[in-house]
Amino acid sequence: MRFVDEFRDPGLGRVVAGEILGAVEPGRHYKVMEVCGGHTHSIYKYGVDDLLPANVELVHGPGCPVCVIPMGRVDDGIALAHEPGVIFTCFGDMMRVPGSEGSLLEAKAAGADVRMVYSPLDALRIARANPDRPVVFFAIGFETTAPSTALTIMRARAEGLQNFSVMCNHVTIVPPLRALLESPDLRLDGFIGPGHVATVVGARPFRFIPADYGRPVVIAGFEPLDILQSIHMILRQLADGRCEVENQYKRVVPDEGNAKALEVLAEVFELRPHFEWRGLGFISHSGLKISEAYADLDAERRFSVPGVRVADPKACQCGEVLKGVIKPWECKVFGTACTPERPIGTCMVSSEGACAAYYNFGRFAREREVV
Amino acid sequence: MRVLAVDEARGLALCAGEDGAHLSVEIALVEPVAPGDALLVHAGTALTRLDAAAPA
Amino acid sequence: MTEISNREQRILGIIETARAKRPKFRDERINMAHGAGGRATQTLIEGLLVPALGNASLEALADAGTVTIDGLDLALTTDSFVVRPIVFPGGSIGELAVNGTANDLAVAGARPQALTLSLVLEEGLEADVLRAEVEAIARAARAADVDVVAGDTKVVERGHADAMYICTTGLGRIDTRARLSPAALRPGDRVLLSGPIGEHGMAIMLARGEFELDAEIGSDTRPLWPVVDALLDAAGGELRCIRDATRGGVASVLNELARASQVAMIVREAAVPVNPAVAGAAEILGIDPMYVANEGRLVAFVAPERADAALAAMRAVEGCEEAAEIGEVRTEPPAMVLVETAFGGRRVMDQLVGDPLPRIC
Numbered sequence: 001m002r003f004v005d006e007f008r009d010p011g012l013g014r015v016v017a018g019e020i021l022g023a024v025e026p027g028r029h030y031k032v033m034e035v036c037g038g039h040t041h042s043i044y045k046y047g048v049d050d051l052l053p054a055n056v057e058l059v060h061g062p063g064c065p066v067c068v069i070p071m072g073r074v075d076d077g078i079a080l081a082h083e084p085g086v087i088f089t090c091f092g093d094m095m096r097v098p099g100s101e102g103s104l105l106e107a108k109a110a111g112a113d114v115r116m117v118y119s120p121l122d123a124l125r126i127a128r129a130n131p132d133r134p135v136v137f138f139a140i141g142f143e144t145t146a147p148s149t150a151l152t153i154m155r156a157r158a159e160g161l162q163n164f165s166v167m168c169n170h171v172t173i174v175p176p177l178r179a180l181l182e183s184p185d186l187r188l189d190g191f192i193g194p195g196h197v198a199t200v201v202g203a204r205p206f207r208f209i210p211a212d213y214g215r216p217v218v219i220a221g222f223e224p225l226d227i228l229q230s231i232h233m234i235l236r237q238l239a240d241g242r243c244e245v246e247n248q249y250k251r252v253v254p255d256e257g258n259a260k261a262l263e264v265l266a267e268v269f270e271l272r273p274h275f276e277w278r279g280l281g282f283i284s285h286s287g288l289k290i291s292e293a294y295a296d297l298d299a300e301r302r303f304s305v306p307g308v309r310v311a312d313p314k315a316c317q318c319g320e321v322l323k324g325v326i327k328p329w330e331c332k333v334f335g336t337a338c339t340p341e342r343p344i345g346t347c348m349v350s351s352e353g354a355c356a357a358y359y360n361f362g363r364f365a366r367e368r369e370v371v
Numbered sequence: 372m373r374v375l376a377v378d379e380a381r382g383l384a385l386c387a388g389e390d391g392a393h394l395s396v397e398i399a400l401v402e403p404v405a406p407g408d409a410l411l412v413h414a415g416t417a418l419t420r421l422d423a424a425a426p427a
Numbered sequence: 428m429t430e431i432s433n434r435e436q437r438i439l440g441i442i443e444t445a446r447a448k449r450p451k452f453r454d455e456r457i458n459m460a461h462g463a464g465g466r467a468t469q470t471l472i473e474g475l476l477v478p479a480l481g482n483a484s485l486e487a488l489a490d491a492g493t494v495t496i497d498g499l500d501l502a503l504t505t506d507s508f509v510v511r512p513i514v515f516p517g518g519s520i521g522e523l524a525v526n527g528t529a530n531d532l533a534v535a536g537a538r539p540q541a542l543t544l545s546l547v548l549e550e551g552l553e554a555d556v557l558r559a560e561v562e563a564i565a566r567a568a569r570a571a572d573v574d575v576v577a578g579d580t581k582v583v584e585r586g587h588a589d590a591m592y593i594c595t596t597g598l599g600r601i602d603t604r605a606r607l608s609p610a611a612l613r614p615g616d617r618v619l620l621s622g623p624i625g626e627h628g629m630a631i632m633l634a635r636g637e638f639e640l641d642a643e644i645g646s647d648t649r650p651l652w653p654v655v656d657a658l659l660d661a662a663g664g665e666l667r668c669i670r671d672a673t674r675g676g677v678a679s680v681l682n683e684l685a686r687a688s689q690v691a692m693i694v695r696e697a698a699v700p701v702n703p704a705v706a707g708a709a710e711i712l713g714i715d716p717m718y719v720a721n722e723g724r725l726v727a728f729v730a731p732e733r734a735d736a737a738l739a740a741m742r743a744v745e746g747c748e749e750a751a752e753i754g755e756v757r758t759e760p761p762a763m764v765l766v767e768t769a770f771g772g773r774r775v776m777d778q779l780v781g782d783p784l785p786r787i788c
Contacts, residue, residue, distance in 0.1 A: 008769055008770050009770075010770050010771035013770050013771050014771065044774055045768070045774060046770040047767075047768045047770065047771070047772020047773045047774045048770070050771070050772035051771065051772055095781075096460075105460065105781075108458065108459070109456040109457065109458035109459075110456060118414065118415065118712060118713075119415030120415070121397060121415045121416075121639065122415070122638060125639075144413055144418070145413065145414055145416075147400060147416065148397065148413070148414055148416040151400070151416065155382075196411075196413055196418070199411060199419045200418060224770040224772070251421060252411050252419060253419070254419060258400055258401075258418060258419055260399070260400045261400045329435050329438045329439070330434075330438075334438070335438065335439075335441070335442035336441065336442065340466070340780040340781075341466040341467060341470070359777070360775065360777045361774035361775050361776075362774060363442065363763075363777075364760055364765060364773075364775055366773070388707040388708075388710070388711055389703075390642075390703035390704055390705075390707025390708070390710075391703060391704045392640060392641070392707040392711055393640065393641035394640050394641075394711060395639030
């Protein structure tokens with residue numbers, strides 16, 4: 001296809017795959033979690049799994065911002081979309097997430113003005129172009145995208161835009177990781193750390209993982225070679241008896257993160273006392289809301305939303321998938337009652353969801369060597 | 372992505388991807404930038420500069 | 428030593444059985460996904476339309492239907508064009524209408540002969556715009572060597588029809604050299620692609636100006652009969668099947684055929700031609716070019732002994748110089764399309780769900 005850059009080079013891939021084979025202790029089974037949905041997507045898209053021995057099992061983590069949105073918040077979004085005159089903007093994946101009475105795509109078919117955007121700046125453009133209509137942006141994402149939303153809110157304020165507001169569903173990465181590590185269900189050997197979140201927060205916030213839980217972390221880039229190299233680095237740490245945070249993605253991630261981004265986050269957002277995560281329950285200090293200073297740009301204050309907590313459907317096992325306790329295909333409804341075109345849960349909808357990734361890319365019998 | 376031109380008044384940079392696509396990018400988190408700089412861009416916002424040695 | 432989980436295998440088997448069943452159309456309303464050319468479109472067609480209207484020709488679900496009158500095999504097709512905006516880099520709705528219809532006939536193995544044209548015009552449409560489209564239609568018809576033999580016009584109130592919609596039918600006689608059918612696919616057959624992918628859909632996407640994104644991409648709309656003619660010449664009865672890769676892209680066409688003929692296919696990602704501008708813009712938008720609509724590309728399945736000759740014949744046709752062999756047909760896993768990624772791993776390439784690019788043709 002396109003010119004293959006070195007981080008997608010199959011020759012280099014085979015070299016690192018060989019190094020991984022060399023670093024594996026024969027007969028030992030390793031469980032390595034990739035936290036970030038972007039890594040899950042990349043792993044399946046490039047078939048990285050194929051280059052690993054069967055001893056190395058990749059466990060998918062909760063770092064998929066669409067996947068963790070509970071049904072009640074989707075319903076709130078739909079309620080906003082149905083407010084008279086509102087132009088409701090969101091990322092493409094959000095449109096198919098099921099709420100308790102259908103998705104945003106279905107709300108659009110029923111008459112709500114729901115529009116897909118690729119960035120919050122696009123939503124701001126829509127607001128400028130439609131001054132007499134309220135425009136709401138449904139913001140999702142971890143610390144990677146929260147600064148983008150914050151800057152957009154600051155721009156709206158600076159321009160004096162009266163018709164723009166944001167419904168904030170941003171979440172932070174550390175609390176769910178801690179919740180996972182505290183959970184007795186899971187025994188993990190190491191973590192592939194989120195490369196883009198780290199460009200904002202740096203490497204330091206992940207030190208608690210080796211320090212308090214004795215597990216190595218390697219912050220990884222998103223190309224297939226980055227992921228393979230990071231797995232190799234985790235295995236090397238385990239073999240050497242080391243336990244620390246390493247940065248494989250040095251070409252992009254500064255160890256100290258982006259101070260300006262953190263400043264902007266602190267100015268526009270504050271932590272909610274707790275926030276509900278789909279399948280993981282309430283986690284304290286894990287969600288962001290818009291601060292008092294920017295209250296007029298907060299859609300939840302401009303409009304009233306139902307704010308009803310909706311339990312996941314009984315059949316849905318997204319929570320267990322997000323925690324890595326079960327594999328997508330082990331969910332009772334995977335591929336039968338829950339498919340990408342008729343999803344029950346969020347993991348099947350998002351391009352970063354483990355179930356969608358496995359269903360769309362990984363759904364075939366593979367044979368791998370056991371070392 | 373590589374910076375082609377900077378619009379200081381609006382705080383945006385016109386950037387080009389490796390394959391020629393042009394995108395207007397929010398640069399508040401990485402400024403000041405100059406034409407030729409390489410940036411990591413995510414959903415329309417530049418998050419960090421890339422090493423001089425790294426691909427755009 | 429190999430280790431395959433039996434449980435995982437069993438579950439994959441159950442999923443495949445469920446997928447093989449005729450879909451039921453259960454949606455309460457039509458939404459944009461139904462127009463994407465992927466799963467939802469398939470469910471609409473196979474779950475609602477075919478059961479109500481079914482006959483052997485319709486159930487073949489090909490781009491054109493075959494009708495035999497007094498021993499003469501004719502291909503008959505219909506199409507509608509609702510692209511927005513109506514003029515875009517590389518073409519316009521009128522040109523799309525002629526080429527799109529003619530191509531449905533061409534891939535059925537029929538030289539396009541005649542078209543009908545039905546224009547639904549929006550009140551307020553400028554006469555100059557309409558004139559330009561009519562001229563585009565006339566030019567495209569001459570280039571494709573077809574006659575527009577009948578037509579109709581309607582006008583609807585301002586706010587409907589987005590400037591104009593065009594609906595067509597096309598008629599052609601099936602070439603005596605053609606033995607085309609999904610049922611003809613055999614393991615070992617080679618998959619050929621006539622040129623770089625993703626240009627039309629990306630051009631439309633960017634022409635909408637909804638994103639702060641710009642690139643040098645133009646629609647690839649062109650008549651495909653010349654390359655079909657060349658393929659029939661080079662491969663004759665060993666040309667198994669051809670499809671034009673319109674909405675839903677190459678991925679959708681391969682999946683439809685894999686399902687229709689219950690074979691497997693493997694595609695080598697590194698072999699698929701994509702222009703750098705398309706790859707770059709698609710990467711920024713998070714879209715896979717394999718799912719993006721084309722309006723001037725076809726996929727051809729050829730028996731292995733004729734594949735080299737067929738490819739050479741394609742490359743000699745203007746516009747198809749970058750034609751490539753991108754994969755082959757296998758037996759396992761049935762009805763599935765696998766990709767050998769440029770990195771050396773493998774993955775499934777499934778049908779499209781949802782619609783990343785609405786109203787592109």
